[in-house]
Amino acid sequence: MTDSDGSKIIMYGTDWCSDCHRARRILDEQSVDYVRIDIDRHPEARALVAHINDGQARVPTIVFPDGSLLVEPSNRELLRKLALLD
Numbered sequence: 858m859t860d861s862d863g864s865k866i867i868m869y870g871t872d873w874c875s876d877c878h879r880a881r882r883i884l885d886e887q888s889v890d891y892v893r894i895d896i897d898r899h900p901e902a903r904a905l906v907a908h909i910n911d912g913q914a915r916v917p918t919i920v921f922p923d924g925s926l927l928v929e930p931s932n933r934e935l936l937r938k939l940a941l942l943d
Contacts, residue, residue, distance in 0.1 A: 866891040
């Protein structure tokens with residue numbers, strides 16, 4: 858599952874994950890346009906996240922339009938990456 862034109866950040870996560878809620882809050886506070894995909898509701902997304910993370914469904918896994926990604930980023934890591942996108 859991806860963004861149809863590849864121009865948005867994609868955040869793979871779950872509803873129960875506190876790190877996912879934290880990352881979403883940062884993205885929302887920074888007015889970032891992103892697509893959120895719940896891997897509990899989309900088995901193909903869970904498989905993709907596991908593939909990216911050596912078999913583990915680690916969330917949040919955040920994929921950027923340039924193909925780079927962050928997995929379980931700290932607030933600082935996520936904010937630093939977002940600053941580079943400006």
